[in-house]
Amino acid sequence: MTIRVRALSDEEAHELAHMARSRTLGAGFVRRAQIVQHAVDGLSAPEVAAKMDLCGATVRFWLKRFNERGVPGLEEDMRSGRPATYSPEERSAVITAALSRPSDLDLPFAAWTLDRLVAYLSEQGIGMRRSRISEVLLAEGLKWRQEETWFGARVDPEFTRKRGRSSGSTPRRPRTASSSASTRWDQLPARATRANA
DSSP states (O other), rough: OOOOOHHHHHHHHHHHHHHHHSSSOOHHHHHHHHHHHHHHTTTHHHHHHHHHHHHHHHHHHHHHHOOOOOOOGGSSOOOOOOOSSOOOHHHHHHHHHSSGGGGGGSOOOOOOOOOHHHHHHHTOOOOOOOOHHHHHHTTOOOOOOOOSOOOOOOTTEEEEEOOOOOOOOOOOOOOOOOOOOOOOOOOOOOOOOOOOO
């Protein structure tokens, strides 16, 4: 039995045509809208499947869902899975800490590293791994800066004062004489040897 698309209202037809051509919606959502649009244009489920290089069962599933629920039926249902490990409050604490300046929290450094953030959060009672903190920050659209070296004005604002003046007391090293050894790697010329008589 072939599944056909039900009759669409003008508003549904316009919305479906817009979604099928969209470049801003999710790719899966657009693909499902295209399945229905091809069916609206008169193709049967097997023809849509062949045209879009899909399984016939997939095409029939989405056509049936569209007939039952309309355009909202093209959205995927929530899938069951493992519940979130960290609460929204813990995620919020990670983001708040990462966006704050360590000096404002009375910490002895001027910039965060992931390791420092992990240590600070564990002191606050949030035991989150380094990789998970990075995932939480990326999910919020925050990019982690490269770790800074141990020296420099950005890490320690008083570095210049603590370092003091550079002195010329260190003597320069004398230049070494150039080596007389050959560094050529090509073959040595063949030598003549005396034949034993």
